[in-house]
Amino acid sequence: MTAGSWIRKSMAGLALAMGLVVQAQAANVAFWSNGRPGSGFTALNAAHTVTQVTTANIDAGALSGYDVLVMGHVLPAEPTATTCTALQAFLTAGKGVVSEWNNATLLFQPAPGTYYAMSNPCNLFAGTASGGSADFGTNVPIQITVPASPLVTGLSSPFAMGGGSEFVYELTGLGPEWTVAATFDGGGTTYPAVLSAVRSGGGCVALSPFDYFDVAGAGGTDQSNMETLLNNMVGWVARGSASCGGPVPPVSVVQPVPALEGPLLAALAGVMAGLVWLRRRRG
Numbered sequence: 001m002t003a004g005s006w007i008r009k010s011m012a013g014l015a016l017a018m019g020l021v022v023q024a025q026a027a028n029v030a031f032w033s034n035g036r037p038g039s040g041f042t043a044l045n046a047a048h049t050v051t052q053v054t055t056a057n058i059d060a061g062a063l064s065g066y067d068v069l070v071m072g073h074v075l076p077a078e079p080t081a082t083t084c085t086a087l088q089a090f091l092t093a094g095k096g097v098v099s100e101w102n103n104a105t106l107l108f109q110p111a112p113g114t115y116y117a118m119s120n121p122c123n124l125f126a127g128t129a130s131g132g133s134a135d136f137g138t139n140v141p142i143q144i145t146v147p148a149s150p151l152v153t154g155l156s157s158p159f160a161m162g163g164g165s166e167f168v169y170e171l172t173g174l175g176p177e178w179t180v181a182a183t184f185d186g187g188g189t190t191y192p193a194v195l196s197a198v199r200s201g202g203g204c205v206a207l208s209p210f211d212y213f214d215v216a217g218a219g220g221t222d223q224s225n226m227e228t229l230l231n232n233m234v235g236w237v238a239r240g241s242a243s244c245g246g247p248v249p250p251v252s253v254v255q256p257v258p259a260l261e262g263p264l265l266a267a268l269a270g271v272m273a274g275l276v277w278l279r280r281r282r283g
Contacts, residue, residue: 025235025238025239026047026048026049027048027049027067027068027096027234027235027238028048028049028051028065028066028067028068029044029048029049029050029051029066029067029068029069029070029234030051030053030057030058030062030063030066030068030069030070031050031051031052031053031070031072032052032053032054032055032058032069032070032071032072032074033070033071033072033073033074033100033213034072034073034074034075034078035072035073035213035214036072036073036213036214036216037052038050038051038052038070039052040216040217041216041227041230042227043227043228043230043231044070044227044230044231044234047231047234047235048068048234048238050070051066053069055074055078055079055080055083058083058086058087059080059082059083059086061086063086063087063089063090063095064090064093066090066095067095067096067238068095068096068097068098068234068237068238069087069090069095069096069097069098070097070098070099070100070230070234071097071098071099071100071103071106072100072101072103072213073100073101073102073211073213074102074103074106074118076102076105076116076117076118076119077119079106079118079119079120079122080120081120083120083122084106084120084122084124087106087122087124088122088124088201090203091124091199091201091202091203091204091205092201092202092203093202093203094202094203095203095237096203096204096205096206096234096236096237096238096239097203097204097205097206097237098205098206098207098230098233098234098237099205099206099207099208100207100208100210100211100212100213101132101167101168101169101209101210101211101212101213102116102117102118102132102169103118103207104129104169104171104207104209105117105118105121105129105132105169106118106121106122106124107121107122107123107124107125107129107205107207108121108123108124108125108126108127108128108129108171108174109121109123109127109128109129110128110129110130111128111129111130113130114129114130114131114132114169115131115132115133115167116132117129117132124199124205125174125175125177125178125197125199125205126173126174126175127171127172127173127174127175127178128171128172128173129169129170129171129209130169130170130172131168131169131170131186132167132168132169133167134166134167134168135168135186135187136168136184136185136186136187137166138162138163138165138166139160139161139162139163139165139166139222140160140165140166140168140184140185140210141158141159141160141165141184141185142157142158142159142160142161142165142182142183142184142193142194142210143157143158143182143183143184143185143193144156144157144158144159144181144182144194145180145181145182145183146179146180146181146182149179149181149182149194149196150232150235150236151181151182151194151195151196151206151229151232151233151236152181152182152194152229152232153228153232154228154232155225155228155229155232157182159225160222160225161210161212161215161222161223161225161226161229162215162218162220162222163211163214163215163218163222164210164211164212164213164214164215164218164222164223164225164226165184165193165210165211165212166210166211166214167210167211167214168184168186168191168193168209168210168211169209170186170189170191170209171191171192171195171209172191174192174195175197177197177198177199177200178192178195178196178197179195179196179197180192180193180194180195181194181195181196182194184210191209192209193208193209193210194206194207194208194229194233195207195208196233196236196237203237204236204237204239205237206233206234206236206237207233208229208233212226212229212230213226
C-alpha cells in the first residue's frame, strides 16, 4: 500500500467515525390532490417529507410551512380567489410548485370547452390550456428535447407512462420564462409535455399537463417513469428562485459528536501515528 493510499483510507475511516454522511436534499412537501393521496407515491415519500393538504388548508394559510406544493387532480369548483392569493404568495416567497393534469388550468387560462377546467383559474402565467381529454390515445410517447434538463434525468427518449400519459392539456401562448424539456405529438402539432419556469415575481414551477398521477401504484415501467419525473420536478423547484435551473446538489450533513472518545479517539490516534511514521520514513 502506498503512503498516499494509506492516508486516504485512514481519513475515510476517520470521517466515518466522526459520523459524516451525505444525503440527497429533502423538502417539506404539501400534497394537494382529490384523486390520489400523497401516501401512494413511494419514491416521493422516500426522498421528502410529504403531507396531504386540502383547499381549506391552503385558504387558511397552511402553505407557509412548506417548501414545495405538489398539485394533482383537483375538483374544478374547489379553488377560490383566496386559493389563488395563497398560491401567488407562496411563489412570491421563493417556494416551488409542481403541477399535474388539470391544475394546468389553474396556472393558465383555460380555453372555452376545456375538459375538467378550473372554475376560478388563477392565471399565474400568460398562456392558454385547452383539451384535457384522451384525444391522442393512451400511453402517448413523450420525446425528450433537452436531455441535459434535470427534469428528465433518468428517463429515456421517448418515454411513456401508460394511463399516466393519456389525458392531457395542450399549452399554447406561453411566455419566455418557460423552458420545455420534453414534448408530445398532438395530432400533428407539437405541444409541451414537461416544462418549467422561474417566475418573474418569485418562485419556481415545473409541470407536465398529462394525468401522470393515474399510474401511482400501477407498478412496472409506467409507474417508474412517473415517479422519476415527479421526483425530478420536485427536486428542481425545491431550492427556490435563486437556485432552480440546474442539477440538485447533494447536502452534507454532519452528525454531532459529543466527545472525542472511544472509536473516534482510536481513529484519530491511528491517523496521527501514521503521519509520524511517514515523516520518519522520509527523513
